[in-house]
Amino acid sequence: MKQKIEELILQAVETLKAEGFPGLEIIPHITIERTREAQHGDFASNLALMLAKPAKVNPRQLAEKIIAALPRHEAVMKVEMAGPGFINFFINPNSQYQVIKKIHDEGREFGLSTIGAGKKVQVEFVSANPTGPLHVGHGRGAAYGSVVADLLQAVGFDVHREYYVNDAGRQMDILAASIWLRYLEECGEVVHFPSNGYRGDYVREIAWDIHKSVGNEYRRPIALVLEDIPADEPQGGDKEAHIDALIDRTKTLLGPPLYRDFFQIGLDNILEDIKADLREFGVDYQQWFSERQLMDDGSVEKALERLRAGGYLYEQDGATWFASSRIGDEKDRVVVRENSQYTYFASDIAYHMNKLDRGFDRIIDIWGADHHGYVPRVRAAIEALGADKSKLTVLLVQFAALYRGEEKVQMSTRSGEFVTLRQLRNEVGKDAARFFYVMRRSEQHMDFDLKLATSKSNENPVFYVQYAYARICSVLRQLDEKGWERNLLLGMENLSQLTEEHEIALLGTLARYPEVLERAALQYEPHQLIHYLRDLAHEFHTYYNAHQFLVEDAGIRNARLNLVCAVKQVLANGLGLLNINSPEAM
RNA sequence: GCGCCCGUAGCUCAGCUGGAUAGAGCGCAGCCCUCCGGAGGCUGAGGUCAGAGGUUCGAAUCCUCUCGGGCGCGCCA
Structure with missing residues (x-):
């Protein structure tokens, strides 16, 4: 839909250009947005505002011109100029109903796309030192990393999940x-x-x-x-x-x-223990990559040779240094110590060379935010190895501070005083833990209140979304108990009877799902999906309270059931991507 | 001292890459089932978007400075 509107606008601008309208030589990237308010229609474009200056015209007049030049399209019911020069599009409800059929036809596939075009992406995450069980700090990286990987896969990337095992050192x-x-x-x-x-x-x-x-x-x-x-x-x-x-x-x-x-x-x-822990947390890897193997099979030596050949290595104070400060780092780094041992960084260079050699189009490292100072040197290493450094994306996950109510929980791996990921799972369950971890933007510091997450009550947001799903299942059970059967075709034929405000709103939200997935994936922001699911659940609950689905009129009843089942499908798809259960009863 | 992340309602956070009257959840006040699950819905109170300049038709969003918080700055991993 968005694309169609974009094309329409583009055509309109071309028409104006052909008519000799000035100032349209440079057309900025046309942005079509979903509107926030219903009175602004379904989609809006700010193109007239963007073009007003170069064209040296009043944006409102330009908007009128564009609207006049817009070709007709069956899906567009009405176009309005509003405010300082926005062009608002109102979509024909009949075309909105199509989404219900689409969701029914595509089922679990609904929302998936192919924009990733099968490009090979490697996602490395957690990679905690195997010196003890994972603690709640690792949990965030695990949940975030696995969802980012799953989202990328959902939009068509060929994703390889990997854990770097620091088994040397x-x-x-x-x-x-x-x-x-x-x-x-x-x-x-x-x-x-x-x-x-x-x-x-x-x-x-x-x-x-x-x-x-x-x-x-x-x-x-x-x-x-x-x-x-x-x-x-x-x-x-x-x-x-x-x-x-x-x-x-x-x-x-x-x-x-x-x-x-x-x-x-x-x-x-x-x-x-770590492997089992992660598996139970819904996190799976294609590969566990051993650091020691890099040491043993000469990869580290090979990587350093490549740097040396590029003139990036030099000796000083008995150690071997990588001149990373020449390419973006704040200072040079030791790769071979005075005692002739490789540094951790040396094997990490070899590891990234290995990643590059395996032919990934994109390499994503997910680290704790305390490693941010490490980014420039790895980027420098990739450049020095002769690779395109834009292939590397480093995503930093801020710490989750742990609270029990008001009290902050102190943690230290060495002293053994920490809450393990396993303990957390046992306390709050896999679903709530994953949901909580991914609910916030990753760069945002997060307070993880154990008390809140442990409370299996209404305060816990994951239940809200799951409850919507369970409620729909319950409606379907009720249908059966009342001796009715769902008639899919009859429902589809009567979709045009879905004219209630809440129904129209749901249609729009359902249609948004593929866009949300795409954005969440490309921006590595799973929390967008969480927020979407909450919105969808909320709109469903509102609808549920306002209208009865199981009414006598078979046409309306089945139309509503089709809508509700579409909601059910999208909830299941979204929760599934987050690796969170969709319970039929709670 | 230098660098990175951050500062939005009492609390925890969104805010679609610069758009229209800044939104949710929790908490607070009040209301809604003879009806498909009340783990729900509706209404209300609550904001100088840390502060000050700047950029422009338009800034929570971009730039500069100040204040405040977190984290880095090893021949550790």
Whole structure:
């Protein structure tokens, strides 16, 4: 419809141009908007306002001219000039009814489109370090990322969802050492647990499992473990030096193969937990990409070689630097440390090279907002690798501050004091959790009130939308109980009897759905879909209160049922995209 | 200090990329089933869109400055 109007306007402008009307050489992008108020019709164009200046005419006069030049179209009932020079289009209701047939015919496909044209898009999200279970902070990225991916798929992109597993590096070493120390405790050693170790209960559980299967085989006297280890912070030392020394000691005392086992058991354990957690949260991946693999198969070295060939690497202070400040970063970055270890950034460069080599048209990284300082250097890396840096989109998700009522919940992964995503799901359920996370614009700081989300009452917005769906199902059950059958054809023949204000409004909202999907997908803004669904549910509830559907007149009854079933279908489609259930009864 | 995000109703937030009288939910006041599910609907009160300049037919939206909040600024990941 929007497109048709656009074409009509374009034709009108061409006509005026042919008549020698001045100032129409440059036609701005024609924007057709849905109006906010019914008295302004269904669609509006501000073209006359935009053109008034170059054409040096009064915008109201220009609008009149354009309207006069508009070709006739059966779907357009009336065109009006209004306000400072808006052109308002009133759509013929008969053409509005078509949407009900369309929704019925297309069913679950209604709203999907092909504007993505099968372009390959990779979406990487969550990618939390596998050093512990996911917490509620990761939940937002998980919900947001999965919905963005699903939306892109819905509008025709070929979407590849990926989780980057940081299974190399110091954090993992700290985890391995933490597990071993807890294991020693199981063996009966008295351990002063390092302040910088992972203190969560899950570490004890892993240690407990190991002890159960191998007994005291890996036990070493604690005195030997602590020999010459610099003091921890509470004892007046440096916690980083303390933990690093403990990691080295763990490696020496266990020996490489055994150390590897502890490391691997911890990794496998936690990664399995994360995978299961996300699956239960309705988040699926095509690929779990290992950082360690990049290290092992020489990809990092290859990536650095490519940078070196481009003249972007140099040596200084014993380290190797990437001259990222030459291409947008605020300073240069180390890629190989003085101790000849790669930095995390080095493997990330390799990872992005790998993404580029796999031929994605678009690469989307979804990160926590605290990583924003990292964006320019990754962009620089892509440019230095010789790729088009516009291929990369980084979406930053702001933190969700957690509250229990008024009280803010403090969180720290190391100390183990945090609410896990699993706990949240158990408390509020998958549907409410997903809905809440995605309800707000991603760049918006969000307060997640556990108390509110836990309350299974009317305060909880997800129920409002689900209730609309359940209500429609209930109406259909009532139909059956009253001994009536739905007559689809009769309903379609009587659509023109849907003349109530609420019915016309619903038609417009239903017709909007494909546009909402498209916008939400292309702008990576799932919250637009949520708001739409709330609008739709609200209009349905209003309609429900104002009019009886199951009336004696079979024509009107079936027409209304067709409308209501169209609402049901769109609610199900929208909720489905959000991976939220559409319950037939609540 | 520099950079990124943000500031809209008592609270939590939308606001369709510059449009018409700034909108929802919760909370508050009042009302609506002999009727398809009251987890609903309707009405009302509540706003200097943080503040000040600027751009123009038109600004919550764009630019500059100020104030306030969050987050970054490692040879950590």
